[in-house]
Amino acid sequence: MLRLFNTLTRKKEIFRPLGDVVGIYTCGPSVYQYAHIGNFRTFIFEDILVRYLKFKGYKVKRVMNLTDIEDKAISTARKEGKTLRDLTEYYTKIFFEDMKTLNLLPADVFPKATEHVPEMIAIIRKLMENGYAYRGTDGSVYYDVSKFRYWGKLSHLKLKTGKKKIKRDEWGEESAIISDFALWKSYEKEDRDVFWETEFGKGRPGWHIECSAMCTKYLGTRFDMHIGGVDNIFPHHEAVIAQNFGAFSENPSRYWLHSRHLMVDGRKMSKSAGNFYILRDLLDRGYEPMAIKYLLLSVNYRRRLNFTLEGLVEAGKKLEKIQNAIERLKYSNGGDDAEKMARKTLKNFERALDDNLNTGKALKVMEELTDEISRINPDRESSEKTLGTYRVFDSILGLGLFKLS
RNA sequence: GCCAAGGUGGCGGAACGGCUACGCAAUCGCCUGCAGAGCGAUUCCAUUCCGGUUCGAAUCCGGACCUUGGCUCCA
Structure with a gap:
């Protein structure tokens, strides 16, 4: 609800x-x-x-x-x-x-x-x-x-x-x-x-x-x-x-x-303070658009979000980690069951978004799933089901999680 | 002045009465032809302060202190 x-x-x-x-x-x-x-x-x-x-x-x-x-x-x-x-x-x-x-x-x-x-x-x-x-x-x-x-x-x-x-x-x-x-x-x-x-x-x-x-x-x-x-x-x-x-x-x-407005380097973003970012400048400097999006989603929209270039790099790494885990799932052929974890995560993901669209929490539960499945070697069938769960996540977040495919 | 939000480890950020998240960073291993990615382990006296309620509080109550935002440019 x-x-x-x-x-x-x-x-x-x-x-x-x-x-x-x-x-x-x-x-x-x-x-x-x-x-x-x-x-x-x-x-x-x-x-x-x-x-x-x-x-x-x-x-x-x-x-x-x-x-x-x-x-x-x-x-x-x-x-x-x-x-x-x-x-x-x-x-x-x-x-x-x-x-x-x-x-x-x-x-x-x-x-x-x-x-x-x-x-x-x-x-x-x-x-x-x-x-x-x-x-x-x-x-x-x-x-x-x-x-x-x-x-x-x-x-x-x-x-x-x-x-x-x-x-x-x-x-x-x-x-x-x-x-x-x-x-x-x-x-x-x-x-x-x-x-x-x-x-x-x-x-x-x-x-x-x-x-x-x-x-x-x-x-x-x-x-x-x-x-x-x-x-x-x-x-x-x-x-x-x-x-x-x-x-x-x-x-x-x-x-x-x-x-809520975002902060840049702990201060309000303004042209005079020189901490004013537009998308194309960040892209020109080599940052990935989806990393920017990931960072902007990492805190609930009603909370203050401090935007820093260090945070942006970190967000990029997290995103990459998820993309890699997805890539691995495509070929994994082990004996472990990942489906249960995936199902639980989807539930928690929805719970997070139900709570005033808490995207930060939603990303967090997704990161946790990523960690969990990285520790095991999922079988073919549950890998496919887990990939399906990631597709649901991506259909909502639009983060290009399947970028490597 | 008025109205709000918030103060958690080196950093980001959960938990909203009990099991001391998690991630990043750091250190050490493992894996690897190299790189990348991954795995495991380790380190760090973290809940602004003072009272109160409670068997038990980051969490509830009261009071301080501090920070931030809004009050006809602004997403």
Whole structure:
């Protein structure tokens, strides 16, 4: 029985699907730069979750959005003298390549924000009609958070409503005052050719509306899971809930899952600290993609994971050890029975993943099986059965365990 | 300030009331034409601190101390 930690309730809850198909929406990449390994920690987690649900017999529909319009993307395109479209198409292509390199299954739908402006407008219209939105003096449309009584429920922040912006690093009484957020931003000349003519004027979408529009379009007003990194909790997912509630009177997702950020060399990964890794840099330096994946899976997604190059080497060794054991099983023709061990391991593997997708533990039980069968000389029949067990593991983990074959 | 997570051997990381995981690293053997891989053995007073509950605590309770994360750039 699968249990997942729901940010909304801050508890592990037994997973019960709403319908025949498990609907999963995940906040995908902003395609104006290379995705880094931290991004991939989240995407790998999501991938294993999807694969595991399928293994358990669920049908899954997964939607992953591509954010191809936002402030940074626009300014990056301007700096590089490219059109927004050229820029985002390039990084989208790279992202798909990286996903393939890491053996991640593609989502069923990859909707792009720029292709869903009419859907966004429809939701903003509803929000206006329902009294959750207003036109600002600058012509933009804002969400009035004072109208939403559950504002702050997901993030568990005690937020005071107000129009003031908080100042960072000046925590005091006023620090929890938050501002309304933009649904539709009116046109500024820095936007150049990035605009749409709509009933709310010439402009472009706000930061959060795309997810409301696209999750609703592809999964309906109520689906099973919404996933992202912890940084999305506030304000992004809080805003998505507010938007959907204002438009459709319900929280769009039953479970909200958030993966924790990874650390690099014991510190938060950041460009300024020089500990910022993107996939292709690591590959250029000779590291194996599956070793990277192995390391990223070695700790449960809600725990802090410290990414180091030493850890990466170690992960590569562990993976190799398993690959070697599998290779040996293909030809072993001894007299020992491995099947019992394999069956026990599969059970423990499932138990680990059932517990909030504890991939670290799952890898551990797999390593233990590997050690056990290395000590014996399995007979032909149980070797085949054990290989079957490894195939199950690999179908869920996608680690290329049969690489040597 | 508010809200969280966590502190286990040289390192990573299990165990959530009892049998002192496991892996990596290190040392020594075995196997091997060499290499790789593998096997066996060995070493290391590990549970932040102080109380409490208990026959028994890393695990439960209370209190310290410390670390990390979030609080509209961010997966």
